Amino acid sequence: MFFKYQEFLLGVIGDLASLWGPRPAFSALEVVLPVGISFYSFQALSYVVDVYRGELAPCRRLSQFFLYISFFPQLIAGPIERAGHILPQVERLARRQRLPVDLLPACDLFLRGLVKKAVFADSFARYVDLVFTRLDEVSFPCILAATGFFTLQIYCDFSGYTDMARGLARAMGVELSINFDYPYLARNIAQFWRRWHVTLSTWFRDYVYIPLGGSRRGEARTYLNLMLTMLLCGLWHGAAYTFVIWGAYHGLLLAVHRFYALRLARRLPLPRLLCGALTLGAVSLGWFVFRARELSDLVLFVHKALDWREGLRLGAATSQWFLALVFVAWQGLEALWWKRRWSLVELAGWRRAAFACAVGLFLFLFKPASDVVFIYFQF
Amino acid sequence: MLFTSYIFYLLLLALLLALRYTRLPRVALVNAAGLVFYGAWNPAYCLLLVFVILTAHYSARLLAGGSRRGLLAVSLGRCCCRCCSSSTRSSSWG
Helix, strand or coil: CHHHHHHHHHHHHHHHCCCCCCCCCCCCCCCCCCCCHHHHHHHHHHHHHHHCCCCCCCCCCCHHHHHHHCCHHCCCCCCCCHHHHHHHHHHHHHHHHCCCCCCCHHHHHHCCCCCCCHHHHHHHHHHHHHHHHHHHHCCHHHHHHHHHHHHHHHHHHHHHHHHHHHHHHHHHCCCCCCCCHHHHHHCCCHHHHHHHHHHHHHHHHHHHHHCCCCCCCCCHHHHHHHHHHHHHHHHHHHHCHHHHHHHHHHHHHCCCHHHHHHHHHCCCCHHHHHHHHHHHHHHHHHHHHCCCCCCCHHHHHHHHHCCCCCCCCCCCCHHHHHHHHHHHHHHHCCCCCHHCCCCCHCCCHHHHHHHHHHHHHHHHHHHCCCCCHHHHCCC | CCCCCCHHHHHHHHHHHHHHHHHCCCHHHHHHHHHHHHHHCCCHHHHHHHHHHHHHHHHHHHHHHCCCCHHHHHHHHHHHCCCCCHHHCCCCCC
């Protein structure tokens, strides 16, 4: 908490004080935020709360608890695991004579994540970074395109990391939780949060939303609880006004969706496709706020929208458009047509070899020369 | 250390081989790997990680042992713990 929020808190106090008089000169401590601190502190917190509630017996062996928190595949960027899920597996790992030898599912998951991250996310990142660093110069269509690319980038980056983490853990005989379930195909915002960063949203549900009263204390209180929970969720992502606004925006979306579902849905039903498109549009707009560096970027967005022809037209490269199309087709076909994930495990013989070669070739052709750090490492 | 770096693959291979083909204690091996992985960003981070682990481990043991009130104030704050009961959980957002 201290590491992450001290600078932001001093800034907020300074901003508030400047409303009444001269801005006080606070100097925040120069600390480098430890990577992954939000993830492992949440794991530790959930463990202590579960023990306090009597839902979990405390772990007797420090070494096993140590592994639960510091398990390196998920240490830096999740999934945020519950002790009840991991500790029994750690105990089995300690007792087992031999590890399971089938590495194929583990390699398959890792490779899938690697392609998402190294090919797709890193390629999209080049265009997104270019536009977001020159936001005052570029035209509104460019900003919209970059927001669209960032929508894909953050998904590829984060779900790619999760796939890699799950693959690595499986190679050691540990099964981590699924964190993403095709979130951009959600038909409403509540469904989106059940599919996006599942372990974080269930954490907030179980340790913040429900203790606040959930939906049991009347309608007005439910809306308030949703707002508070999402505000905290925004703050969890980062100590900046943009993240607070992003959290509040999602709280508002959840409240609007709840109102619609309870009061209007029967009288005013919307077609499924329209619901999906509206959800994706609202989520993408939220990603702009999430990616913005400062509050002034949000003002700039509105100005550019009102004067959308002005500004520099920076187009994405053909390869980036091609990759975006490939990714959308891949995910769409998998989720809507195949109804299962494409994987090495389901193929046999020459098909498996050919698939592995194709993935290797894809990596070789499209992987950018330099590695980009995972977006969620900053949290 | 990134999952996409060559040094990571090298260390991972060494770890997997050690886990499979040696009789070294597995939990200790994976714990050591965790510290190396985290320490690669900045060795000082490991101190914070160990501090978080020790605090959570011993607070939970003390909480389970009975001295709930004082420790809870230290480790969590009261708000997380007021109206929590598994029987009243709702299953979804909104």
